[in-house]
Amino acid sequence: MxxxxxxxxxxxxxxxxxxxxxxxxxxxxxxxxxxxxxxxxxxxxxxxxxxxxxxxxxxxxxxxxxxxxxxxxxxxxxxxxxxxxxxxxxxxxxxxxxxxxxxxxxxxxxxxxxxxxxxxxxxxxxxxxxxxxxxxxxxxxxxxxxxxxxxxxxxxxxGRAAQRLRERLAHALLTGAPHAELIGLAQRAEWTPPRTLTAVLLPEGRTRGAMVSLDPRTLLATEDVPDLEPTGDLAVLLVPDAEGVARGALLRGLAGREAVVGPARGWWEVQASYGRALRALRQGLTGAEGEPVDTDARLAELVLRADEQALADLRTRVLAPLESVGDTAREKLTETLRCWLLHHGRRDQVAAALFVHPQTVRYRMTQLRELYGPRLEDPQTVLDLTVALGVAVPPPAPPEASSGR
Structure with missing residues (x-):
């Protein structure tokens, strides 16, 4: 000018x-x-x-x-x-x-x-x-x-400095740092600790959309995450106060994001939540039709899958009496035995679960008693069979309705 x-x-x-x-x-x-x-x-x-x-x-x-x-x-x-x-x-x-x-x-x-x-x-x-x-x-x-x-x-x-501090805090939480160290990191990051934290594993590319509806205190870890496979495409969210009714909202918000959700734990103990979610991921648990894997609802499977080799050995031992029948018959008898255990021997409920007539259940149970003898009345055998068959065989699909119905 x-x-x-x-x-x-x-x-x-x-x-x-x-x-x-x-x-x-x-x-x-x-x-x-x-x-x-x-x-x-x-x-x-x-x-x-x-x-x-x-x-x-x-x-x-x-x-x-x-x-x-x-x-x-x-x-x-x-x-x-x-x-x-x-x-x-x-x-x-x-x-x-x-x-x-x-x-x-x-x-x-x-x-x-x-x-x-x-x-x-x-x-x-x-x-x-x-x-x-x-x-x-x-x-x-x-x-x-x-x-x-x-x-x-x-x-x-x-903003960059605060983000770096929060990333350090997330890493310290996931590695189980001492409580005093966590308090110091939280203060430096100006992060107010919640009552609980819930660990969520999901693809890194889906974190931004997921975080839109989450508590602003949610922590994100994408680099150097402990024990996570070095695929480079998985991240961990640490979500505050997602227990009770809030857990349902969290699960709904994660629909379609291939997420695995750990349990809520005290914020300084979130390493335990992360560990459970990580085990569920490694054990191959999946949600139905894009729903997230809720580890709180899959506790029995997590326990049963904790040692896959031990479970396989147990299954082989307790199902040994069925080795004398053909493959097709063995499959039907195994699933009948599983349903009989789960429904406490109630024949009509077993039949409904298997989509067969109650008389068919009666016939198969007669075969099983012949193969196992008095062991089906032994509490230890019943426990072993229940554990062995807990996640062994998926339920059969219902038969297609006939044209005459």
């Missing part, structure tokens, strides 16, 4: 003499117009701010009064740096830019009003005064832009 013609020396001197009063009035009117700054602008701090405003105005006036090639609308380096730092300070104080920009507008208005009045009284003509007004507001615009930039940079920087 081109400069203005140099102010007459008498005019420049008159304006310089007014600068201390202009700065004081600017601060006073900012306090009235922007109540959020009232405390900051009083006492010793208020005097410092008034002095800073005066120095800023003096620097601007020197540029404007110089004329020639000077660009009076462009603040000098130190002034811009101060405005940038002011924006960063606002962000660190937790304030938006609204108050600071309002203060800039008030300061510009007061400065223009009082300094132009001094210039006119000293004999400055209308055209230079109008040009002076244009430069005042262009100058303030540049300072405002520098403060906005500082505010945005501070938010981005502090």
């Amino acid at each position: 081109p400069g203005v013609a140099p102010f007459p020396e008498a005019v420049a001197d008159a304006m310089r003499r007014e600068l201390p009063k202009v700065a004081e009035r600017a601060v006073e009117e900012i306090i009235v117009a922007v109540p959020g700054y009232a405390d900051a602008f009083t006492g010793k701090m208020g005097r410092k701010i008034s002095t800073a405003v005066e120095l800023t105005l003096r620097g601007f006036l020197e540029l404007a009064a110089a004329g020639g090639n000077a660009d009076a609308a462009t603040p000098g380096g130190p002034v811009v740096e101060a405005a940038y730092a002011l924006g960063r300070g606002e962000a660190r104080s937790g304030r938006s830019m609204d108050a600071l920009l309002a203060a800039y507008r008030v300061g510009a208005r007061v400065s223009w009003r009082d300094m132009s009045a001094a210039a006119v009284a000293a004999g400055l003509g209308p055209e230079p005064v109008a040009r002076f007004a244009e430069l005042v507001f262009a100058y303030i615009d540049r300072l405002s832009a520098a403060s906005v930039s500082g505010h945005a940079d501070e938010l981005a920087s502090s």
